[in-house]
Amino acid sequence: MADIIEGVKPTRMELLGIRKRRALAEKGHKLLGEKRDALVTNFFDIIGKRDAIREKMENDLARAYGSLIEAQMLIGEERVADIALDMPAAGDITVSTINIMGVRVPQLGGEAAEYAKKAAYGFTATSAKLDEAIRDFRKALEGIIRLAEVEGGIQRIAVEIEKTKRRVNALEHIFIPRLKATVKYIEMQLEEREREDFFRRKRIKALMEAGAKSDAAKAANA
Amino acid sequence: MKIACLGDENTVTGMRLAGVVNSKVAGEGGCREAFMELTGDAGIGVIIITERLADTIRSDIDKWRHDHTFPVIIEIPDKGGPIPGRTDPIRDLIKRAVGIENIAAGGRDRKSENYQKEES
Numbered sequence: 001m002a003d004i005i006e007g008v009k010p011t012r013m014e015l016l017g018i019r020k021r022r023a024l025a026e027k028g029h030k031l032l033g034e035k036r037d038a039l040v041t042n043f044f045d046i047i048g049k050r051d052a053i054r055e056k057m058e059n060d061l062a063r064a065y066g067s068l069i070e071a072q073m074l075i076g077e078e079r080v081a082d083i084a085l086d087m088p089a090a091g092d093i094t095v096s097t098i099n100i101m102g103v104r105v106p107q108l109g110g111e112a113a114e115y116a117k118k119a120a121y122g123f124t125a126t127s128a129k130l131d132e133a134i135r136d137f138r139k140a141l142e143g144i145i146r147l148a149e150v151e152g153g154i155q156r157i158a159v160e161i162e163k164t165k166r167r168v169n170a171l172e173h174i175f176i177p178r179l180k181a182t183v184k185y186i187e188m189q190l191e192e193r194e195r196e197d198f199f200r201r202k203r204i205k206a207l208m209e210a211g212a213k214s215d216a217a218k219a220a221n222a
Numbered sequence: 223m224k225i226a227c228l229g230d231e232n233t234v235t236g237m238r239l240a241g242v243v244n245s246k247v248a249g250e251g252g253c254r255e256a257f258m259e260l261t262g263d264a265g266i267g268v269i270i271i272t273e274r275l276a277d278t279i280r281s282d283i284d285k286w287r288h289d290h291t292f293p294v295i296i297e298i299p300d301k302g303g304p305i306p307g308r309t310d311p312i313r314d315l316i317k318r319a320v321g322i323e324n325i326a327a328g329g330r331d332r333k334s335e336n337y338q339k340e341e342s
Contacts (some may be wrong), residue, residue: 040320047316058299065301068236081235090241095223095267095292104291108268137240144296145225148268151312152294155287158319 004182010189018186022179029171036164038101043157050150057143064136071129080130083121087134093145103160106152108145223267226260226293228253232301233272242270250278261286261293269293272300273308284311 008014072080097104121130226244227237234245244266248256253275260269276283276297283295297311 043316043320050312058304061298064236065232068232068239069301080239081231084235084238087238087241087243089243090225093223093225093267097291106291106294108294133236134239137236141225141237141240141242144270144298145268148270148294148296151296152291154312155294155315156291158315159288161319 003178004185005178008182008186010186010193012190015183015186015190018179018182022176022183025171025175025179029168029176032164032168032171035101036161036168039103039157039161039164042100043154043161046150046153046157050147050154053143053147053150057140057147060136060140060143064133064140067129067133067136071127071133074127074129079126080133083126083130086121090138090141100157101160103156105156106149108149108152223292224265225268225270226263226266227270228256228260228275229270229272229298230274230300233298237270248275250275254279254282257282261290266293269295271295271297273297273305274300276311277305277308280311 005018008018068080094109096107096109098107099105224244225242226246227234227242228246228248229237231247234247237245244260246256246260257269257271257279260266271283276295287295299305
């Protein structure tokens with residue numbers, strides 16, 4: 001049996017109050033349980049996508065690293081690094097959030113792979129491998145952005161699921177049993193008091209009747 | 223918003239080639255400071271970090287991810303490929319959230335059965 005709430009007075013007013021709290025706790029428990037289930041359903045949808053995107057991104061990235069190493073072998077590491085410093089910036093990404101059951105899930109949009117201007121290096125001093133490396137890395141970057149969106153979403157939803165689960169469990173295993181135990185305690189106290197009252201009344205009545213009888217007897221004797 | 227990258231030299235060179243201008247070479251030493259600097263910049267929407275560096279500042283990353291939606295932090299393998307035997311932080315998170323591991327696409331029905339069992 002769970003503990004009762006500390007410092008509660010066994011009165012009818014308290015009983016009414018605690019019954020109300022119990023009804024609220026049970027309603028909250030039901031709602032949070034539904035929220036948890038909905039989040040988990042959404043979660044499974046996203047997780048299914050994640051593995052495929054991750055694998056594709058890792059393959060793209062591995063190819064990009066391969067091209068980079070070849071380019072470095074052909075025209076020298078330093079030269080590649082210099083050219084890299086002078087590359088045009090990728091377009092900005094737009095970020096926003098969508099709301100899934102009160103969770104803000106990130107959405108990354110815009111074309112990261114849109115470039116304002118052409119690369120600033122000469123074709124004579126470089127190799128085609130460098131172009132390949134650039135193309136491969138741009139492709140990998142697209143995958144990375146898509147993956148970032150998915151993993152960011154997983155992250156947010158997972159945190160929320162944990163939070164909701166904790167709340168559901170606390171309600172289910174601590175608050176509701178405690179409220180139930182308190183209601184029972186007050187009910188028993190009140191019943192006990194009623195029985196005491198009843199007995200006291202009976203007893204007083206009996207005493208009074210006995211007193212009245214002896215008075216009558218005395219009066220008769222006199 | 224902008225994309226930023228934190229990694230070893232090769233990764234940063236590659237990312238710069240792809241147009242990620244905010245790329246920074248970091249060793250294990252200055253990694254935490256560099257990371258803090260990037261997260262403090264409100265104009266950055268995505269931080270790309272190599273797995274190897276991410277593992278050295280795991281607690282900072284986890285904490286940041288727990289409290290913030292943006293910037294999204296994404297861990298990528300470096301030139302050597304994914305570190306073998308490494309626990310994937312996202313997979314770890316999934317495991318903690320739903321109590322099961324290895325949710326492959328297509329196996330959903332079976333998995334949700336498991337989930338029900340776990341709950342009851």
